[in-house]
Amino acid sequence: MKKIQGGVTAPEGFLAAGVHAGIKKSKKDVAVIFSEKPAVGAAVFTTNKVKAAPILLSMENIKDQLISAIVVNSGNANACTGEEGMLAARQMLDETGKCLGIPISQILVASTGVIGVPLPVNKVLNGIRMACQALSREGSGAAAEAIMTTDTVPKEIAVEFEVYGKTVKVGGIAKGSGMIHPNMATMLAFITTDIGMEKELLQETLREVVDESFNMISVDGDSSTNDMVAVLANGLSGVWVESKEEEAYLKFKNALEYVAIYLAKAIARDGEGATRLIEVRVINAESLQKARKIARTVTSSNLFKAAVFGEDANWGRIITAVGYAGEEITVEKIDIYLGKVKVLQKGVPLPFSEEEAKEELAREEVIVTIDLNEGDANAVAWGCDLTYDYVKINASYRT
Amino acid sequence: MKKIQGGVTAPEGFLAAGVHAGIKKSKKDVAVIFSEKPAVGAAVFTTNKVKAAPILLSMENIKDQLISAIVVNSGNANACTGEEGMLAARQMLDETGKCLGIPISQILVASTGVIGVPLPVNKVLNGIRMACQALSREGSGAAAEAIMTTDTVPKEIAVEFEVYGKTVKVGGIAKGSGMIHPNMATMLAFITTDIGMEKELLQETLREVVDESFNMISVDGDSSTNDMVAVLANGLSGVWVESKEEEAYLKFKNALEYVAIYLAKAIARDGEGATRLIEVRVINAESLQKARKIARTVTSSNLFKAAVFGEDANWGRIITAVGYAGEEITVEKIDIYLGKVKVLQKGVPLPFSEEEAKEELAREEVIVTIDLNEGDANAVAWGCDLTYDYVKINASYRT
Numbered sequence: 001m002k003k004i005q006g007g008v009t010a011p012e013g014f015l016a017a018g019v020h021a022g023i024k025k026s027k028k029d030v031a032v033i034f035s036e037k038p039a040v041g042a043a044v045f046t047t048n049k050v051k052a053a054p055i056l057l058s059m060e061n062i063k064d065q066l067i068s069a070i071v072v073n074s075g076n077a078n079a080c081t082g083e084e085g086m087l088a089a090r091q092m093l094d095e096t097g098k099c100l101g102i103p104i105s106q107i108l109v110a111s112t113g114v115i116g117v118p119l120p121v122n123k124v125l126n127g128i129r130m131a132c133q134a135l136s137r138e139g140s141g142a143a144a145e146a147i148m149t150t151d152t153v154p155k156e157i158a159v160e161f162e163v164y165g166k167t168v169k170v171g172g173i174a175k176g177s178g179m180i181h182p183n184m185a186t187m188l189a190f191i192t193t194d195i196g197m198e199k200e201l202l203q204e205t206l207r208e209v210v211d212e213s214f215n216m217i218s219v220d221g222d223s224s225t226n227d228m229v230a231v232l233a234n235g236l237s238g239v240w241v242e243s244k245e246e247e248a249y250l251k252f253k254n255a256l257e258y259v260a261i262y263l264a265k266a267i268a269r270d271g272e273g274a275t276r277l278i279e280v281r282v283i284n285a286e287s288l289q290k291a292r293k294i295a296r297t298v299t300s301s302n303l304f305k306a307a308v309f310g311e312d313a314n315w316g317r318i319i320t321a322v323g324y325a326g327e328e329i330t331v332e333k334i335d336i337y338l339g340k341v342k343v344l345q346k347g348v349p350l351p352f353s354e355e356e357a358k359e360e361l362a363r364e365e366v367i368v369t370i371d372l373n374e375g376d377a378n379a380v381a382w383g384c385d386l387t388y389d390y391v392k393i394n395a396s397y398r399t
Numbered sequence: 400m401k402k403i404q405g406g407v408t409a410p411e412g413f414l415a416a417g418v419h420a421g422i423k424k425s426k427k428d429v430a431v432i433f434s435e436k437p438a439v440g441a442a443v444f445t446t447n448k449v450k451a452a453p454i455l456l457s458m459e460n461i462k463d464q465l466i467s468a469i470v471v472n473s474g475n476a477n478a479c480t481g482e483e484g485m486l487a488a489r490q491m492l493d494e495t496g497k498c499l500g501i502p503i504s505q506i507l508v509a510s511t512g513v514i515g516v517p518l519p520v521n522k523v524l525n526g527i528r529m530a531c532q533a534l535s536r537e538g539s540g541a542a543a544e545a546i547m548t549t550d551t552v553p554k555e556i557a558v559e560f561e562v563y564g565k566t567v568k569v570g571g572i573a574k575g576s577g578m579i580h581p582n583m584a585t586m587l588a589f590i591t592t593d594i595g596m597e598k599e600l601l602q603e604t605l606r607e608v609v610d611e612s613f614n615m616i617s618v619d620g621d622s623s624t625n626d627m628v629a630v631l632a633n634g635l636s637g638v639w640v641e642s643k644e645e646e647a648y649l650k651f652k653n654a655l656e657y658v659a660i661y662l663a664k665a666i667a668r669d670g671e672g673a674t675r676l677i678e679v680r681v682i683n684a685e686s687l688q689k690a691r692k693i694a695r696t697v698t699s700s701n702l703f704k705a706a707v708f709g710e711d712a713n714w715g716r717i718i719t720a721v722g723y724a725g726e727e728i729t730v731e732k733i734d735i736y737l738g739k740v741k742v743l744q745k746g747v748p749l750p751f752s753e754e755e756a757k758e759e760l761a762r763e764e765v766i767v768t769i770d771l772n773e774g775d776a777n778a779v780a781w782g783c784d785l786t787y788d789y790v791k792i793n794a795s796y797r798t
Contacts, residue, residue: 048723050728080743315515316513323624331479349516390705394705395705395706
């Protein structure tokens with residue numbers, strides 16, 4: 001497997017575009033991704049009980065076997081906008097279907113931005129028309145830009161691998177960056193691939209991969225009304241996967257994991273106001289569920305996140321978060337490392353060099369390892385530090 | 400019922416003291432509360448799986464019928480300090496017992512401050528000796544000061560009421576102010592009363608009152624290793640309560656609620672870096688449990704807390720938090736008010752004056768009402784805004 005250029009348009013048969021439709025002042029705000037051949041689609045959606053209009057429509061459409069396009073606007077979430085919001089989201093589907101000549105049931109629609117403000121429908125529809133005309137094999141970067149809200153950088157990745165003498169590609173784009181928390185936050189990720197497989201297998205694979213990538217990141221503990229991760233598989237590589245045992249499946253899953261984890265980490269790293277990526281590894285746990293719960297709880301601790309910002313080797317906040325994760329633990333077994341510096345051994349503090357610890361906390365990627373010493377399940381979660389800028393952005397954010 | 404002076408020493412027979420023992424640089428750091436007549440004791444403790452040494456000892460001692468004293472140090476949590484920590488906490492009991500001439504099983508011990516640093520035992524024991532000598536009927540204020548960590552103000556209250564021709568008093572002190580979250584955080588509250596009742600009834604009453612007071616506040620979502628709320632009832636008012644149906648019981652519970660809610664709100668108001676108290680009222684819910692869960696979830700949302708700091712009428716963050724509280728809701732029934740300004744009706748945004756909303760958010764006590772319109776259960780939770788100073792305090796906090 002190797003990294004390649006091209007994002008969502010790297011796989012065969014995918015086109016994309018991102019345009020400025022005027023929802024935001026000057027930045028791109030409408031994106032379309034299109035597969036020339038109708039693709040098998042799979043998706044997971046926010047677990048928030050309050051779901052935005054586009055999410056409700058996409059949840060309906062994903063039930064169909066085939067998806068040919070994804071249409072997205074940023075700058076307005078079209079959430080808590082009542083009947084009018086549903087109507088506006090349906091108009092987005094209609095316009096995209098008309099422009100691309102495809103049934104509206106083959107389209108996923110997503111929105112991200114401020115909640116409870118009516119969607120400026122005419123601007124969005126005009127943007128959809130522009131985007132459909134601008135679709136190209138080089139459009140991934142523009143699409144990645146057009147789905148951004150408070151993100152500071154676009155998030156894009158693609159990889160390819162060889163199997164059965166053929167080349168398969170997987171590409172993706174994503175956006176963060178506030179309201180990011182396990183189980184889908186204001187997070188959108190769109191992944192494309194030219195491998196082919198049945199919908200059920202694709203959905204199952206996506207679910208598994210999301211559980212170890214997008215569901216393992218947290219920026220601020222808030223889960224949003226609008227999130228989705230979707231994957232479209234159009235089969236144009238000529239490789240068709242039948243079962244989980246096949247070499248092609250294993251290679252594909254590996255590539256999908258790579259892409260998903262890359263995008264998830266990019267979202268955490270670019271969390272609102274963040275200066276550092278925090279990676280929390282929980283190892284030797286009794287169960288995977290426990291390892292994941294504890295890893296996520298630690299990445300979500302405001303106190304620990306603020307300590308990382310302050311480069312303060314306050315491991316007490318880590319063990320405290322381990323303790324309130326709601327899992328049974330044996331404190332007397334736990335070791336904790338800040339980077340390579342061991343600070344806790346069998347539940348008791350070790351003397352350590354504050355300077356070395358500070359060095360580990362000053363890295364761009366801060367790694368914390370929590371060894372529960374009780375089993376063999378491991379999990380990794382990602383988060384970011386809590387900074388003045390997080391407060392600044394969220395005390396005055398207006399699109 | 401009326402408010403009176405005197406805090407924990409207002410009720411008959413209680414003495415208290417707070418002294419500077421040198422754990423902190425210059426502020427008071429050791430407190431002792433003493434009941435001249437052994438009191439019936441009740442307490443609730445942190446739910447964190449990692450419990451500090453003093454918590455473990457106090458959990459043991461509270462099983463006894465009688466408690467005569469509470470000894471507390473601030474500046475060091477004596478948590479994650481291994482066998483030595485347990486030894487140090489036991490020494491605190493021994494010294495207190497010796498100074499006061501009471502069995503160590505009649506003493507509760509608590510510590511608060513930095514985690515994982517060995518307790519400076521000699522300083523603490525010396526402090527205990529000084530405090531025991533300084534015990535007085537005017538010592539509540541000094542004790543309230545001596546339990547503070549990053550609190551900016553001491554927290555103290557007392558009330559009295561008449562029943563059966565006698566006067567009953569209830570007093571309390573408490574400290575916050577980071578790591579505050581439902582189910583006991585770095586929060587200590589000590590309540591005294593001169594009413595008398597059986598231990599079982601006192602414990603049951605405390606549990607009920609804590610559930611609507613200290614368990615309904617959140618500063619940052621972190622639950623600590625060290626928290627406890629204890630109440631001592633020494634019976635010296637001459638009023639003895641037998642059953643929940645008695646007038647004296649109802650008046651006492653009412654007074655205890657008043658004291659507990661007063662202290663809980665004082666903790667939330669004085670949350671690290673906070674500039675405002677946030678009160679979230681969830682009304683007309685199907686069940687009390689649901690109302691409480693939703694109220695607590697909203698007070699815990701970083702995004703909403705930052706919006707309050709920015710006086711930003713971003714009610715979308717409120718409905719989002721309602722949605723991820725993990726309770727079944729019907730969006731189409733929900734009304735939301737910022738102060739008196741209705742911003743959401745039956746799940747749909749109402750046009751409102753940004754200026755009026757800003758005014759409501761600029762108050763010292765910001766009140767949010769969420770009407771679920773589905774039942775008749777109500778709950779109130781308290782929190783505070785998320786500010787630059789929260790980050791500042793926690794990025795560099797050292798006792």
